[in-house]
Amino acid sequence: MLGTPGRDPVAVVGPGAVGLAFAARLAGQGHPVTLCGRSGTAPVSTVTSSDGHGTRTVEVAWRGEPARAHPFRWVVVATKLHQGDAARAWLERLADGDTLVVVAQNGIGHRELVAPHATHRHVVPTLVHFNAERHGRDRVEIRQDGPGLVIGDDAAGRRARPLLERTGLGVHTVADFTTAAWRKLMVNAVANPLTALTCRRVEVFGDPSVRDLAATMLAEVAAVGRAEGARLPPEAVDDVLAWLDARPAGAGSSMLADRLAGRRLEYDGLLGAVVRGARGHALAAPVCTAVLALIAALDARPVA
Ligand SMILES: NC(=O)C1=CN([C@@H]2O[C@H](COP(=O)(O)OP(=O)(O)OC[C@H]3O[C@@H](n4cnc5c(N)ncnc54)[C@H](OP(=O)(O)O)[C@@H]3O)[C@@H](O)[C@H]2O)C=CC1
Ligand SMILES: CC(C)(CO)C(=O)C(=O)O
Known part of the structure; x- marks a missing residue:
């Protein structure tokens, strides 16, 4: 059974602009965050985020090889759509029957991306309405001029909402996703x-x-x-x-x-x-x- 997010560890697959924004906000709220990045790239151990309210640096853990990963209760997938194979390779190790996968991507195929590693009940398609710009590998600038994160009004969305609210990015639930x-x-x-x-x-x-x-x-x-x-x-x-x-x-x-x-x-x-x-x-x-x-x-x- 999935519980409330507490200060559960969170894995972020795809440490790009959107992934770093999630990592910065969740680590800033006390969640241990593990960035899952491309193999062979230098590890990132801190994330510095800036927004209209200031700049903050948080510590994160790094994984560069799916083979060494273990299941997390919460996974945020923020790769680009054409990097779906990479996301699936990570999910094979990060997701088990209890994992809730937040797919923070543009497009319409959020659920297909993570199948077969997460079932319908455990996937939260998430529309990203903020703008994130990465500077270097460990800095992200967040510009918010929209509704933040938009999720569907279903069981998985309701379970993920408390965690997503912790990002402070704004969460809007819609009946017609x-x-x-x-x-x-x-x-x-x-x-x-x-x-x-x-x-x-x-x-x-x-x-x-x-x-x-x-x-x-x-x-x-x-x-x-x-x-x-x-x-x-x-x-x-x-x-x-x-x-x-x-x-x-x-x-x-x-x-x-x-x-x-x-x-x-x-x-x-x-x-x-x-x-x-x-x-x-x-x-x-x-x-x-x-x-x-x-x-x-x-x-x-x-x-x-
Ligand atoms: N940026 C924005 O403001 C917005 C983006 N979106 C959407 O959000 C999604 C993410 O976008 P964005 O964050 O901008 O994209 P980025 O290109 O900044 O980030 C994608 C990340 O995935 C990583 N990646 C690639 N291959 C692997 C792999 N094998 N294992 C682990 N990580 C890997 C990339 O690594 P590497 O750094 O090594 O290239 C990169 O860090 C997209 O669907 C985009 O359309 C939606 C709204 C706004
Ligand atoms: C809405 C827009 C164009 C701005 O962030 C976007 O989603 C993107 O850059 O991919």
């Missing part, structure tokens, strides 16, 4: 590739032609979302554009950050999922399909 996930996917399937392709921050959506392109893509994404059961009214397109307009100056996207850092791009689980969904429902999504081809080509190998 499918719609919440597709609303977030509308942003990520459009804003992430268009900022990465243009190498411009969200101010790019002020250009009339880019705005038209974004609006067309958003309408295509919304149509697929509706076919998948999300309740997305026609105004959802304008809502997303208005949300982008309201981003603070200089806001970018995780995909733009990855392009600038020369890392792989997280496109397959975002725009790729939309295009696959469109095909599955026999819906036309020509503009999303074209942008997907460009972003996939960009990811394949940039000119040296």
Whole structure:
């Protein structure tokens, strides 16, 4: 049986921007946190986080090899979607029948990612609405301008809520997680590739032609979302554009950050999922399909 989180140890798989934010906040509340990182990389023993309230450094433990890991009651998975094999290799060792797995990722396939290592009852799909930017390997800057963490109103979500509240990031429970996930996917399937392709921050959506392109893509994404059961009214397109307009100056996207850092791009689980969904429902999504081809080509190998 899962109890209340107390000061239970927590394993964080994927010590990137989001993983470090969880680690910093939970270790700051007295939870022993173990970062589970890529093998062969230097261990991280402290995490320094800054936000609107100041800067704080906490101690964490490090594991670089799944083979040496043991089960934890709480696991937070914060790898990128294309790093699913890595997450599963860790879960094979970190998860047992009692483990609750918080999957803090963009996209819509949170449960599929962790199957078969955690059953439906033990998975908490979590939408991340704060912005985290990693500086070096052990520093993270947290910008909060949204609802924080969004989870579903189910048994696993209710069990995880006390732990997630300890992060101080804000936890919102929604009855209709499918719609919440597709609303977030509308942003990520459009804003992430268009900022990465243009190498411009969200101010790019002020250009009339880019705005038209974004609006067309958003309408295509919304149509697929509706076919998948999300309740997305026609105004959802304008809502997303208005949300982008309201981003603070200089806001970018995780995909733009990855392009600038020369890392792989997280496109397959975002725009790729939309295009696959469109095909599955026999819906036309020509503009999303074209942008997907460009972003996939960009990811394949940039000119040296
Ligand atoms: N950053 C943000 O503000 C937001 C991010 N998200 C979503 O959250 C998720 C995480 O994003 P983000 O934190 O930005 O991504 P990052 O790329 O910063 O972090 C991913 C982490 O996973 C690690 N990793 C890769 N392979 C392995 C492995 N084999 N074992 C263990 N760790 C591994 C990476 O290691 P290494 O450091 O060695 O590369 C990296 O630390 C994504 O789905 C993203 O879309 C959602 C909203 C906002
Ligand atoms: C919402 C947005 C675009 C900003 O953090 C995001 O989720 C990302 O960068 O991936």
